[in-house]
Amino acid sequence: MIIDCHGHYTTAPAALQEYRDAQLARLADPTLPVPAAPEISDDEIRLTIEGNQLRITRERGTDLTIFSPRASHMGHHIADPATAVAWARVCNDLIYRVTTLFPDNFAGVCQLPQVANEPLNACVDELDRCVTELGFVGCNLNPDPSGAWWTSPPLTDEYWFPLYEKMVELDVPAMIHVSTSCNPAVHTLGAHYLNADTTAFMQLLMGDLFGRFPTLRFVIPHGGGAVPYHWGRFLGIATREQRPPAETLLMNNVFFDTCVYHQPGIDLLTTVIRPGNILFASEMLGAVRGNNPAGDFPWDDTKRYVDQAPLAAEDRERVFELNARRVYPRLDAALTARGA
């Protein structure tokens, strides 16, 4: 089977955004009522999924998507903890409904109610709820909830440890994924997302987080940002700064997805990074939609590139399926339980 480890519900029914708008309006005018959870029917969910993500996965021949709320709308820069908790809960409950309507096609990953420099208690609680009550298999962790101002400590700082302890306890990984950029100098999709991937990897390289949490696992999306392209630079800096080599320090715990939207990029990724550290993903429908006019196929049809990448058959199977089942053991258990 083929597991896509990186999809967001970017096509959610309009009522979700209306709820968010009402939340934000109330922050501007506290006399407004607390908005009720959005009313969305099963048919509306079916329509938005069947006509989009599910149609496309069937066309491309992939089987299951690890699915989370829309990343750019997580909005962790909104500095009100109660708003963040309610918003994460509504978004995650909607993902849960997708996973119950299409249990063979989607596994849930939750948004956390992060607020920059606030304690992570609410995130721990929401992760616990989503995993133990809703059957989710992981979470998205924003290393920069300020929205491209980078006001939080590095991921190796003990600020983050309460969340890591819960992740370890539940045996679920996090995808490192920022939300929208509030910084006019930094484009969300073309700069902030990639910069965050690179920054997070470098934070991990400069610390010893996995000495303390040996089973903690992170997926760095978008092909690892700039990291594989500059793999020699990172290995060289690690040597110069007297760090252990990245391969031994990080690569039992850090994985890159395949959201790189052209063949040469995927060829580099699969040449430089060991196949055991690469998870298939497309982020469809995400940052890059539409067809590459040069080839008349979608930019984000990453299966096409991975099919053609210089991988042995058994390594391709690891990238497409086995690594995801290893990194997301709760997904593996669910698949095994139903004979997949």
Added chain:
Amino acid sequence: MIIDCHGHYTTAPAALQEYRDAQLARLADPTLPVPAAPEISDDEIRLTIEGNQLRITRERGTDLTIFSPRASHMGHHIADPATAVAWARVCNDLIYRVTTLFPDNFAGVCQLPQVANEPLNACVDELDRCVTELGFVGCNLNPDPSGAWWTSPPLTDEYWFPLYEKMVELDVPAMIHVSTSCNPAVHTLGAHYLNADTTAFMQLLMGDLFGRFPTLRFVIPHGGGAVPYHWGRFLGIATREQRPPAETLLMNNVFFDTCVYHQPGIDLLTTVIRPGNILFASEMLGAVRGNNPAGDFPWDDTKRYVDQAPLAAEDRERVFELNARRVYPRLDAALTARGA
């Protein structure tokens, strides 16, 4: 001949840093005297150059380095314009002496006295001085003088136009190069440098700067940050955001250097980016020093990678020499004048 477009005087005599320390001490205690320019003999300069950069270029078989002050020490985050002016002047005067002591081996590029959100008049004046009086062939432009807080407007904003007007008048390019990161979340060499390259490219992609300044030229170092690895992503985002294609919008004016420290990275760069947009560079001695233990050769010996990259002979000549002479016409004129 082989021109390395990206070298910094990272081995400058200790008196330079002592001068800087005295500058910074005076900012903390204004009763201290304004420090005098550092006293450095020609022999000291010869020693630091002949034993380092010049020795290595001879070993590797490159001929001329486009040379500028140490990037991580530009320190544009120090919010005192007079200090920035004096520091840039001292650093640039030292580069000038290198170019006069070794005229066949070094061409000067200047540091600008940038201070975040201050007017660029002093930068315009220093660029003019360095080009017209010292024979420099370009400048380094910091898109984030705050030091990884990204408080300046994008490079497409009219804030930067006075500098661009002077660059166009003098017909000199800028290398887009940040200085040290003051942000504990963002490592200088492993994150900030690469992120800045990516961010700057995306700023340019979202604007129409070269419609207004058709002869303005930028070199984006470190192989263009994450850009070539994610070339499909950038082309796809440009299409989705209804921008003209990057190839036509930017690629007459934007160039990438070859500071990518492993063979697969250089292979990707030379596969994805047209040979006319790639300038040979090593940033030796820079972020990554020492030998790759896997191959027992220096990480930053990029000539080795470019020699082996999938380039036709005439394209390799463009990367090694001709593109640099086109992008830096004052260098070309100087070389032509002495028959090189």
